[in-house]
Amino acid sequence: MGSDPEAATGVISGSELRSLPRRFYRHWWQVLAPLSLILLGYPIRAAVEAGPTLPTSMISLGGAALFAAGFTYLMCWLRPARLLIGPPSAAELWLRRGLILGLAVLLIMLAEVTGPQWLSLFFHVGMAVGVMLPAREAYVGVVVLLVVLFVLGFPYGLSFLGLPAGLLGLWGAATIGQTANLAELITARRRLAELAVAEERLRFARDLHDLLGHSLSLISLKTELGERLIDTDPVRARAEITDAHAVARRSLREVREAVAGYRRPVLVAELDGARELLESAGIETVIDDQLGSGPVPHDVVLAWAVREAVTNVVRHSGAASCRIELTRSGRLVRLQVDDDGRGPADPARSVPAAAGTGSGLAGLAERVRQADGATLTIENLRPGFRLRVCVPAEAEVP
Structure with a gap:
């Protein structure tokens, strides 16, 4: 997962505490993912009660631990493809696809071995499909998920599970898309502000150049001429130096007026x-x-x-x-x-x-x-x- 410059480290200050709601909105999937794993309690208990033998219990506990580890890694340590800077690489996409497919296969195996209660965890798979895959793949994945759950749940009368799982996937895809659009908008506004500042600096530089270019050249010429005439024509040399002083004072006044225009108080x-x-x-x-x-x-x-x-x-x-x-x-x-x-x-x-x-x-x-x-x-x-x-x-x- 890419580093976040606003992520809290160490003690949370007052400003960081006020920014927690915004931070939760930007990374809501990382907060909800660990909390949602509380739903593992139901299939574990049902599997243990239905099959008290040691192998069944070990399969249930091992499968739950493996599912929790894979789902947490997928949702908390990998950034969604639509929030990455630039398009995701093929390796990154295949990692997400592989983890989601692995979680789905794991749930199917657990449902076949210990009971259909594991099909309820396809809600997590639907959320992962909507959040972690690009938009087009996410919508295709939701459709595939609906078909798989209909087929798997039909023998147990659980075909209806496909609807909430699909809705969760669509909600995740829509929300992460909105978050990505908001991030792009904030970045665009920041770049526009930087461009405006750069343009203002260029304008100020042009104004100063226009104000000082001619005046400094004139001062340089008059002082150089006065230096040459100081021995041969002291009166004219003094006049040239006096003119140079007058030009310098005028230039200083113009610069003050220009700076005052940029520092206009309200x-x-x-x-x-x-x-x-x-x-x-x-x-x-x-x-x-x-x-x-x-x-x-x-x-x-x-x-x-x-x-x-x-x-x-x-x-x-x-x-x-x-x-x-x-x-x-x-x-x-x-x-x-x-x-x-x-x-x-x-x-x-x-x-x-x-x-x-x-x-x-x-x-x-x-x-x-x-x-x-x-x-x-x-x-x-x-x-x-x-x-x-x-x-x-x-x-x-x-």
Whole structure:
């Protein structure tokens, strides 16, 4: 049987315990096979009671042990042909056919020697035919099984056993086919996801090449020219180097914009992440989102504000509680984050007037300024700290 990367080894963790129902569905035949061998008790008891002589008892016990060993090996140590990666080899198919035929012959011999009660175990053979053989062979095998049981059971009035045995075989064939189709679907979806990731990487590489190819070539040419002119024409050399610096700064800004486009935050996701981060830090968290599930104007600015505010609360505030409110008032959408920790000594200096695109509140202030009509306010509540971002509601959302 092929190895399963999700198979439990050693102690079962919580995630493995939650995946047990799915694992049972994927390998249900391996769970049911050993349990079904409890039905061996009836023919063994009947054979021993009907034939108390030592040879009959030994034949019954030996045949039961041989049947249990063969059936368990077939169902638990061999993967069904339709779940193998690639088509099964001829040797693998003949092994399955040989084991199923051997089990059927063994039951026929036991039924002839010790009694017809062994015919009831053809239920196991029917299940093995449906599960372990390819689809076409499985359906042909079920028909052959019906004919064999009708012929063998007719003298004893047990011809009806062929119907449940055949139904079990058909159920096994249909279920294993569904499992195989599900496995193929999961594999196809995983491959599509991998292809999508690869395509996105190629697109990002093309974007970076388009952004940097021309700029880096221009920087290289200007710095090389400036190096040549530094002795003969220092003024022009300085101008070339200044131009190279300007191109480098422009290229850096374009790269930041490209990366920001790939790392666009989403407000709903940031709120969920904020709750998880605050609760992990032992901070009591209340999130009051009154905007509902509709579209939110300036979603990205509000998402960055949530991320920055929560980061400051966790890292610097020492707060015990934090409250995040999202409300709509008239033509404004307001995000307010309050905590009961220690704020900066001078809140007015926390957001410089000429904040660049760096990190922290300065970077947040730059993002807010880039959104038309948005405002950022911070307050030291002594104790506590408040961050408020207001953005215009471009359209009323019902």
